[in-house]
Amino acid sequence: xxxxxxxxxxxxxxxxxxxxxxxxxxxxxxxxxxxxxxxxxxxxxxxxxxxxxxxxxxxxxxxxxxxxxxxxxxxxxxxxxxxxxxxxxxxxxxxxxxxxxxxxxxxxxxxxxxxxxxxxxxxxxxxxxxxxxxxxxxxxxxxxxxxxxxxxxxxxxxxxxxxxxxxxxxxxxxxxxxxxxxxxxxxxxxxxxxxxxxxxxxxxxxxxxxxxxxxxxxxxxxxxxxxxxxxxxxxxxxxxxxxxxxxxxxxxxxxxxxxxxxxxxxxxxxxxxxxxxxxxxxxxxxxxxxxxxxxxxxxxxxxxxxxxxxxxxxxxxxxxxxxxxxxxxxxxxxxxxxxxxxxxxxxxxxxxxxxxxxxxxxxxxxxxxxxxxxxxxxxxxxxxxxxxxxxxxxxxxxxxxxxxxxxxxxxxxxxxxxxxxxxxxxxxxxxxxxxxxxxxxxxxxxxxxxxxxxxxxxxxxxxxxxxxxxxxxxxxxxxxxxxxxxxxxxxxxxxxxxxx
Numbered sequence: 001x002x003x004x005x006x007x008x009x010x011x012x013x014x015x016x017x018x019x020x021x022x023x024x025x026x027x028x029x030x031x032x033x034x035x036x037x038x039x040x041x042x043x044x045x046x047x048x049x050x051x052x053x054x055x056x057x058x059x060x061x062x063x064x065x066x067x068x069x070x071x072x073x074x075x076x077x078x079x080x081x082x083x084x085x086x087x088x089x090x091x092x093x094x095x096x097x098x099x100x101x102x103x104x105x106x107x108x109x110x111x112x113x114x115x116x117x118x119x120x121x122x123x124x125x126x127x128x129x130x131x132x133x134x135x136x137x138x139x140x141x142x143x144x145x146x147x148x149x150x151x152x153x154x155x156x157x158x159x160x161x162x163x164x165x166x167x168x169x170x171x172x173x174x175x176x177x178x179x180x181x182x183x184x185x186x187x188x189x190x191x192x193x194x195x196x197x198x199x200x201x202x203x204x205x206x207x208x209x210x211x212x213x214x215x216x217x218x219x220x221x222x223x224x225x226x227x228x229x230x231x232x233x234x235x236x237x238x239x240x241x242x243x244x245x246x247x248x249x250x251x252x253x254x255x256x257x258x259x260x261x262x263x264x265x266x267x268x269x270x271x272x273x274x275x276x277x278x279x280x281x282x283x284x285x286x287x288x289x290x291x292x293x294x295x296x297x298x299x300x301x302x303x304x305x306x307x308x309x310x311x312x313x314x315x316x317x318x319x320x321x322x323x324x325x326x327x328x329x330x331x332x333x334x335x336x337x338x339x340x341x342x343x344x345x346x347x348x349x350x351x352x353x354x355x356x357x358x359x360x361x362x363x364x365x366x367x368x369x370x371x372x373x374x375x376x377x378x379x380x381x382x383x384x385x386x387x388x389x390x391x392x393x394x395x396x397x398x399x400x401x402x403x404x405x406x407x408x409x410x411x412x413x414x415x416x417x418x419x420x421x422x423x424x425x426x427x428x429x430x431x432x433x434x435x436x437x438x439x440x441x442x443x444x445x446x447x448x449x450x451x452x453x454x455x456x457x458x459x460x461x462x463x464x465x466x467x468x469x470x471x472x473x474x475x476x477x478x479x480x481x482x483x484x485x486x487x488x489x490x491x492x493x494x495x496x497x498x499x500x
Contacts, residue, residue, distance in 0.1 A: 071084070077457075077458065078458065080458075080459045080499040081459045081498055081499065081500050094135070095135055095136055096132035096133065096134065096136035097131055097132075097136065098130040098131075098132075099128075099129050101126070101499075102125070102126045102127075102498065102499050102500065103123070103124070103125050103126075103497070103500065104124045104125075104126075104495065104496070104497045105123045105124075105496050106121070106122055106168060106170070106213075106493055106494060106496070107120070107493065107494055108156045108167055108465075108491055108492065109160075109491065110156070110161060110489050110490060111491070111492060112488070112490045113469070113486065113487040113488045113489035113490065114160040114162070114472070114486065115160060115162055115478065115479060115486060116159065116160045117160065118159070119156065120155065120159055120160070121154065122151075122152075122154065122170055122171055123152045123153045123170075124149060124151055124170040125149070125150040126148075127147065127148050127149075127150070128145065128147030128179075128180075129144075129146050129147075130143065130144070130145050131143070131145075141185055141186035141187065141191075142183065142185050143185075143186075144184075145180060145181070145182055145183075145184070146178075146180070147178075147179045147180045148176070148177065148179055148276075149172075149176070149177050149179050149234075149276075150175075151172045151173065151174050151176075151177070153174065154174070155171040155172070155173075156168070156171070156491070157171055161469070161472060161489055161491070162486055163445060163447070163469050163472045163489070164221050164389075164390065164419045164445050164472075164473050164474070165214055165215065165216040165221050165417050165419055165447045165469070166214065166215035166224075167213070167215075167467060167493070168214070168215060168495075169213060169215040170234075171215065172234070172235045172270060173268065173270040173271065175270065175274055175275075176275075177235060177274065177276035177277075178275065178277050179198060179234070179235060179237060180196055180197055180198050180237050181195050181196040182194060182195030182196060182197055183195055189245055189246050190243065190244065190245045191243070192243050193241070193242045193243075193256075194242075196239055196276075196279060197232065197238065197256075197258065198232055198233055198237040199219075199231065199232050199233055199238075199256075200218055200219040200234055202242070202254060203254065203290055203317065204219070204220055204223075204317065204379070204381075205358070206359075206377045206395075207313065207360050208375045208376065208377035208398075208399050208413075209377050209395065209397065211399050211411050211413040211415075211451060211453060212413060212415050212449050212451055212465075213449070213493060214417060214447060214449050214467060216393070216395060217397075217415065217417070217449075218234075219233040219234065220356070220379065220393050220395070221390055222354060222381045222382075222383055222388075222390045222391075222392070222419070223319065223354065223381075225388070225389050225390045225419075226352065226354070226383055226389060227319075227321060228260060228261035228263075228264070228283070228284075228321065228323055229261055229263040229264075229269035229272075231262070232258055232262045232286070235270065235276070236263060236276070237262060238260075239279055239280065239281055240256055240257055240259060240286075241256055241257055242254070242255070243255055243256065250293055250294040250295060252292040252293075252294070253289075253290075254290040254291075254292065255287075255288065255289040257285055257287050258286045258288070259280050259281050259282075259283050259284075259286065260284030260321050261283035261284060261323065262280065263278070263280075264280060264283045284321060285322045286319060286320070286321050287319065287322075288317065288318070288319040288320075289317055289319075290315055290316070290317035291315065291316050291317065292313060292315045293313070294311070294312070295309065295312050295313075295314075296309040296311045296312065310361070310362040310363065310364075310365060312361035312362060313360045313361075314357075314359050314360075316355075316357050317356050318353065318355045319354050320353045321351065321353070322350075322351055323351070323352070324348050324351075325349045325351075325387040326346035326347070326349075326387065327346045327347035327348070327386055327387055328346075328386065328388065328422050328424040328425040328428060329425055329427040329431075330347050330424060330428075331346060331347060332346075332347050332348075336427065336428060336431040337431075338428055338431035338432045349384075349386060352383065352384070353384070354383040355381070355382060356379065356380065356382075357379070357380055358378075358379045359376075359378050359379075360375065360376075361377075362374070362375045363375065363376055371401060371402040371408040371409070372400075372402040373400075373401050374398065374399070374400050375399050375401070376396070376399075377395075377396060377399075377415075378394075378395070379393075379395050379396070380392075380394045381393050381394075383422075384422075386423065386424045387422075388422045388425075389421065389422055390419050390420065390421065391423065392419075392420040393417075393420070395417040395418070396415065397413055397415025398413065398414055398415070399411055400412050400413070407454075407455075409455040409458075410453060410455055411452075411453045412451070412452045413450070413452075414448075414449070414450050415448075415449050416447070416448050416449075417447040417448075417449070418444060418446050418447075419445045419446075419474070420443070421443060421445075421474040425474075426442055429442040440475050440483075440484070440485045441475065442473070442475045442476065443474055444471065444474055445469065445470070445471055445472060445473055445474050446469070446470040447469050447470075448467065448468045449465065449466065449467045450465070450466045450467075451465045451466070452464050458499075459498060459499040459500075460497070460498050460499075461497045462494070462496055463493075463494070463496075464493075464494055465491075465492070465493040465494070465495065466493075467489075467490075467493070468489070468491070469489040469491070470488050471485065471488070472485075473486070
């Protein structure tokens with residue numbers, strides 16, 4: 001879930017790598033992508049990149065786990081590199097405190113196409129703290145969460161690719177910043193969360209898409225491109241209130257109201273809110289809602305029989321932003337912005353909206369207790385073509401868990417992403433082509449990703465990745481040769497994720 005050449009994934013300067021080592025002494029990660037659910041690919045990182053799946057925190061979906069239970073202590077069997085830290089983790093767990101640290105590091109490079117050839121290192125240290133208020137203070141049903149990010153390295157997308165679908169879910173400006181700060185209270189089957197929140201942790205999530213490294217499989221490319229500052233998603237967040245109701249028939253209703261712009265102003269949103277501590281209100285409203293339906297999910301009671309069918313989750317949702325949005329192709333007089341007679345002032349539209357649907361379904365499992373399974377996912381999202389650079393985004397794919405004997409926690413996946421340029425932005429490019437001989441028109445960007453996650457240990461994941469982009473950014477001109485489009489791009493990458 002992340003930005004591209006536009007607002008979110010701008011080139012950042014090198015960050016303080018030493019801070020990663022210092023932070024490894026303490027603190028908890030809130031993930032940039034979504035945690036995998038039943039039947040989802042196993043992975044070391046909670047899911048986005050991401051984000052889900054990017055999918056980048058499960059801390060808000062449940063109270064912290066009881067850390068007093070016995071756990072494997074061997075280096076290659078325990079869930080995190082530092083183990084129980086000499087008894088510190090279980091001791092704090094008795095008081096409702098969960099803490100840890102995650103480091104994600106990767107090197108990616110384009111071997112063909114793009115505006116330049118070469119590679120870039122990007123790193124992300126996620127740290128945070130979760131408190132179960134019943135254990136800590138005797139307040140039942142409460143969870144307090146604070147999380148931060150230390151982002152280091154540079155962005156391959158901004159440097160070499162210029163794509164709409166950012167190559168990595170952790171790409172962002174180098175910075176040390178607050179990410180989320182919220183309190184959640186459970187009231188039976190309803191829970192309410194209030195505070196600074198990153199919506200890519202709960203909304204629009206596809207669990208199987210979390211396997212992939214491209215940011216569009218976490219926070220989709222459409223809101224990343226069309227919402228102010230890319231929306232409240234990694235590495236930004238917004239103040240707001242979220243409510244969730246869960247029912248026994250597998251239905252969940254999720255909705256919230258948030259500040260409409262996480263980084264108001266002119267310029268790079270991440271620099272406008274560089275520390276993540278601008279607790280903004282009064283910048284319009286972002287309203288979002290989602291209806292979820294889960295089938296054949298395992299019971300939380302281990303003694304209950306397992307469902308006979310294969311698990312799946314289906315979601316439909318919408319978002320609405322009350323701010324004003326510039327037309328992507330025409331001025332206030334109805335003339336193309338490329339027309340020499342244009343006044344150069346884009347027409348303005350009140351509000352912006354989108355509807356979307358997400359499906360995750362396991363389609364095959366080798367046996368009731370076998371780790372080997374095949375899952376498919378699809379996500380589609382649409383928005384008006386007059387005020388949005390991207391008016392349709394689609395991604396879909398397939399993942400195979402335990403692809404080889406003895407590799408029960410490995411996952412291999414293949415997925416396709418598509419971002420269609422909005423109708424008025426296409427009209428503008430066509431008008432520019434009419435006025436400027438050879439100026440390319442724009443249509444859509446298509447991306448294919450193949451990936452393999454290799455779990456070295458429960459706390460260590462390696463991931464090899466290949467991506468190919470057709471018509472980057474929908475076919476924008478090459479800055480070195482404006483009469484030609486940026487050439488199609490092939491990108492190779494290797495990521496390592498360690499839970500401390």
